Amino acid sequence: MLVDSHCHLDFPDFDGERPDLIARAKDAGVDLMVTICTHIRKFPQVLAIAEEFPNVFCSVGTHPHNAGAERGIPAEEIIALSQHPKVVAIGEAGLDYFYDKAPRDAQAEGLRIHIEAARQTGLPLVIHARDADADMAAILEDEMGKGAFPALLHCFSSGRDLAMKGVELGLYVSFSGILTFKRSDDLRAIAKEIPADRLLVETDAPYLAPQPRRGKRNEPAYTAMTAAVLAETRGVSEAEMARQTTENFFRLFQKVPRSLAKTGSAAA
Template sequence: MLIDSHCHLDFPDFAEDMQGAIARACEAGVGRMITIATSIARHDVYRSIAERFDNVWFSVGTHPHRAHEEPGTTAEQLVELAGHPKCVAIGEAGLDYHYDESPRDIAAAVFRTHIDAARRTGLPLVIHARDADDDVAAILRDEMGKGSFKALLHCFTSSRALAETGLELGLYVSFSGVLTFKNSAELRDIARDVPMDRLLVETDSPYLAPVPHRGKRNQPAWVADTAKVLAEVKGVSFDEIAQQTTANVLRLFSKMPPLAAAGPAL
């Protein structure tokens, strides 16, 4: 079984096809999904999706693109919202200097607030990092010095240096369909060197559909295509990657029940 550790089932792309997308995921051997928050204001939407489907969990947080809309979010608010039984993570939060949709100082402050909430709850922080490697690394090092917390670098497309910093600090690294792209040889080299017990796979759907689906709306079922390439990169079987990444998700997102306790898929 595979787990799509990061998708966005609340996005309009799934409005008419959510149940179908989840059913297709199950048919493809993707037994669980985590729908990731981008805004505190939409918390009820994420929660309702997770409550509707037994095999979907959710997170709570503010994406760096939305940080300027929710600058006053407190760690206490995040902790309270994270109390729901199916909320298994904080985030996604971080820094994005590619689009710079939020002032950098505000995004950094919101990022630190999410780290505080992750530390208080023991839930992993889902980190968004794009074109901001040095500042993300500096914040992670500074905050880890204040007290440890669990986290992962999601949809990893950053530098080897950030991957090494994250691994040094105990973080996990998640790869999306970008890993399958023809021009991603350097990223595959980085993935090859990430320890097996720190690897995750994700779709980040509806974005970044993997080969051979590029140009289409991505969906959780297609995390299997990324897993196949990751298996090739690591020189192991697809089954081994599926087993290892699933074990890693359950270890990191430890609030999620073990597989034996899973209910029906739909």
């Protein structure tokens, strides 16, 4: 059993074929998915998909690209929306200095608000970090000093220092199809260093399809391709990688019922 810990099933790329998409994922051994919210104001659409499919869960939050447009939404509102049984995470929130689609102060403000929501609810914060390693590390260290919160660095493509700081602070690290790209040697070296009990896999679908599907639309079924490369990188079997990342998922995403794990695929 595998889990796609981060996809965007509400995106129009998947309109009209979500049942088939989820069926293909199950055929590939990907039995659970978390569809990630990027606009709190569009959360109802995200939640509707999670409610429609028993093996799909969701998050609630504002992507850093939208931090300016959704500035001022308080932690209390995020917390209230997170009470739904299908909402199992906060975010994604973070810092993106590559595109800089929102003012950096708005991104940082939004990140800290989402951290507070994660701290109060105990739900994991899904962190987006791109070209902002130093500022991200500083905010995470500062906020962790105010009180612990569960979190993961999703679709990790940053430098080793941020990965190790995340591990030091108790975060998990999730790898996407980027790990499979030919020029991702440095990223694979980082993946080899992450403690086994902190690893997750994801697609970030519809983006970042792994080799050999690179350049095409990504989908949850392709989680298996990334997991296979992660297993090869770390020198373990694909079955062991599936077991470990699934166990890690349930440990972090504690609101997802363990009863959904296949017998023997994750420790009880």
